[in-house]
Amino acid sequence: MRVEKTSKIDHLINQLDLNEHINSFKQFFSRESALYIEGDQELHYKYIKSLDTIEFKAPPKVADFFTIKGHLKKHGVLNFEQIFEIVKVVRYFRYFKNKELDGIIGEWMRKFIIDEKFNEVEKYFTHDGKFEENLDETLFGLGARVREHKANISSSLKRLISNAKLSSYLMDSQIHLINDEECVLVRGGFNHVLKGAVISRSSSGGFFVAPDSILKSKEQIRYINQERESIFYRYAKEFSNKLSELQLFIAFIDKEFTKFDNYQARVLFARSSNLQIIKSKKDSKIILDGFYHPAIQHAKPIHVDFSKNILMVTGVNAGGKTMLLKSILAAAFMAKYIIPMKLNENRSHVGSFKSVLAIIDDPQNVKNDISTFAGRMQEFSKIFEHKEALVGVDEIELGTDSDEAAALFKVILDDLIKRGQKVVVTTHHKRLAALMADRDDVELMAAIYDEEQRKPTYEFMQGIIGKSYAFETASRYGISNTIVNEAKIVYGDNSEKLSLLIERGSQLERELKQKHQKVDEKLEELKAKELDIKAQREKLYSELQEQRDALKNSYDVAINEAKTAARAGDSKAIHRAMDKANKKLPKDKKEQVIIQEEFKVGDSVKYHSKKGVIVSMRDKKDATIEIEGMRVRVKTSQLKHTKIVKQNPRTDVKVSVEKRSGLKCDLHGMRADEATEALDKFISDALINGWDEVIIYHGIGTGKLSYAVKNFLIAHPRVKKFEDAPQYLGGFGAKVVTL
Structure with a gap:
């Protein structure tokens, strides 16, 4: 399974x-x-x-x-x-x-x-997994003896190579290691001067021979290694017993x-x-902002809002429809498995689906013995077994008559939505798109074609049915204009007009629905505001009534206390009770009186933050003042008298803005929090100085500093956009920021 x-x-x-x-x-x-x-x-x-x-x-x-x-x-x-x-x-x-x-x-x-038992095992292993023989006296001694015998073997072989009798048979002066045996490479006839065992033949016809003179040392090494292996096994058994516990x-x-x-x-x-780690949310909404499919080099970022149940993508051939479908499914798959991807994580949202299903390939082949359409029907039948799945279907009407397929697939899509599926579909045919366009849970999207450049832009527009541009695509890929023009005649003006009417009619219908929806939303909003105002008014009235009742009760209590004191003949108690009652009464607010200042020629006045002198007046409302050599005509209501006020001791706080000599900010060597603080100050200075483009150097390194800079720039309200710098300005280690 x-x-x-x-x-x-x-x-x-x-x-x-x-x-x-x-x-x-x-x-x-x-x-x-x-x-x-x-x-x-x-x-x-x-x-x-x-x-x-x-x-x-x-x-x-x-x-x-x-x-x-x-x-x-x-x-x-x-x-x-x-x-x-x-x-x-x-x-x-x-x-x-x-x-x-x-x-x-x-x-x-x-x-x-x-x-602690594990520490007793661990100490016997080096960082690269070798056994620490120095911790065992016997192993250490055996190792020394092995090294001694190997030194004897090496000396014997060197003496043998320098032997004059053997020199004419030697093919080289090297000591070779073949099958863990030290040997020399000699020509045929060596047996007259050298006793030994042939280990192997060389490609040039020579013999690799292990001399008998070193056999004794080798036997000693084998004996010692057997003894060492028995000690190693004893340790392995001891370690295994401890680990079993x-x-x-x-x-x-x-x-x-x-x-x-x-x-x-x-x-x-x-x-x-430099990827982002996101996970799927607990809904079925998909919004991708700045998503890049990892299989495409130098791709344009994808921006799509797939909040509805069906997304139907139409438009130009080879315009990126299939890649858009794959991108949506890929983003959902990677979010489900928390696999890093490249997108704007702050503006993107990927829902959760029990399964992601794709009907993309043409199922027709010789082994299947099945037609394209029949294969598609088999694949669709499997989709009905799933619930809450994201389904992608490329070229949904592939393999059969488009009009019949449109009717069939409309019903299929309706049923899939009832089962809780979310479906993204690509198609060249407008019939199905037109049938589905009147649904509120269908989002249309069209690949954009550049009429002037006569090629797709690989960008998309939501809310419309796109044209396939079959004739234009044929011309772009080498079909002669003569054939294309004849095809246009066969297709006919009426068919072209009908196609345009379908596109335009669908677009107008959706625009009208959107306007109606906005009006309905506005009405609901106004009704909600009306109910809210009514509720607030009732609440205020209720609070006012409560305060009035509380005030009346407290005043009645104070009066009753005064009456009781009066009956007792205590004048001081009467006054105290009356004062207490008066304090409970609402105080009359003093009417604010606005006193209009009067001015005359020669008065020193203040206009906003500037000081000047009145040089003339037309009437009490208009005056001409002189400020720093300039004469300005103003309203007297905007003027204030300047007075000489005795200065009290005060502390002046000066705020200075550091003037920078360049338009760059170097963050190399900083931690993320230091870099964020420095970057915040740098951008503030840039805005004050009126700069609209700056460059920030953060380096590549582990990517931590680059990640912090990117998140800061995304969140900054005055940053319009940013991108990696050109290679001559730092490449991936720098960002060019537009303010």
Whole structure:
């Protein structure tokens, strides 16, 4: 079942042209793993984003623990290579623990408690997995003896090569190692002067001979190595026994490393290619902004709003319709598996689907013994088995009459929507698009054709049915104008006009629906505001009534207290009670009186922030003032008298704006938070100085600084756009920013 599922995923990856992208992604895994991370995707995404804020080295390549755990369970003996696989994982987690991180990654690492028994095993292995023979006195001595015998062998061979009797038979003066045997290369007839065993023949006809003079040393080495192997086996058995007692710990680190490997692979892959990590949201809406399909070099970014149930893409041949369909499905697939991609993550939104299905290829071939249309029907029949799927169909009417297909596929699409499917369709024929255009849950999109350049722009416009431009495409790809013109005559003006009427009629219908929808929304908004105002008025009236009742009650209480004091004949108590009652009464607001200042010629006045003197007046409302050598006619209501006010002690705060000599900002060597602060000040200075284009150098490095700069520029309200600088200005290590 798992193999079948993997096969379907591989087929989909191939259909969507994601093979190279996925293979590049898999290179960042330390051990072979499935693309999908089992478990809570929200939690996985939280760990991935948290890990993305940390600088760390990639884990080593590690084998799967399946065989290792099986041997330990049966109390078998592991070899040193298998033991070192466990050591590598523990050492890597210890490396992360030693970073003493905060947040969820730090909490995760603190769960790894390494038993002292494991430390007794680990100390016997070097960083590259070799056994530390120095820790065992016997092994150390045996190793010294092996080295001594090898030195004797080397000396013997060197003396042999310099022997005058053998020199005429030697084909070279090198000592060769063939099948782990030291030997010399000699010609035929060597047996008259050299006793030894032939190990192999050379391509030039010579013989590789191991001399008998070194056999004794070799036998000694073999004997010593057997003794060493027995000691190694004793250690392997001892280590295996200790690890058998730590099976739960080994199973835990194996599971956690697989999870961590999935996280780090996504983070490091995204950093390596400046990609974004996003996951699918809990709805079916798809909005792509600045999406680049990884299979296309120098592609134009894709911008599409696929919030409705059906997206129908029409328009020019070879205009990018199929690639748009593949891009939508690819984005949904990669978001589902949290695979990094290139897009504007802040303005994009990718929904969640139980499965992604593609009907793209032509099913007709000799082996299938089936027509194109029949094959398409077989593929459509499988779609009905799914629910809540994203379905992409390329050239939906392929293989049959377009008018009949339009009627058939309209009903099929209606039924798919009822089943909760979301469908994106490409077609050259307008009949189906026209039939579907009156639905509120259908979004139309057309590939744009440049009439002047006579070629597709590979851009799209939403809300219209596009023309196929079959005649223009034929001319562009080499069909003679004579044939194309005759075809236009056969097609006829009436057919062309009918096609244009379908396009225009569909567009007008959708525009009218949109206008009606906007009017309805406006009416609903006004009704909501009316209800809100009514509710506020009732609330205010209720609050006012409550305050009035509370005030009356408190005043009645105070009066009653005064009456009680009066009956008791206590004059002081009466006054206190009356004062208390008066305080409860609402105070009369003093009427504000606006006093109009009077001016005369010669008065020193202030006009806005400038000071001047009145030089003439026409009446009380108009005056002419002199400010810094200029005379200005103003209204007296805009003037104020200037007075000499005694200065109180004060602290002056001066704000200075640093004037920069150039239009560039160099962030090399800074941390992300330092760079953000410096960049914020730099852009503020640029705006004050009136610059509309600047360049920012951040370098390439690990990609962390570039990532921080990009996010800052996206979020800044005064940044119109930015892009990578040309190669002569820094390339990927710099950004040109338009303000």
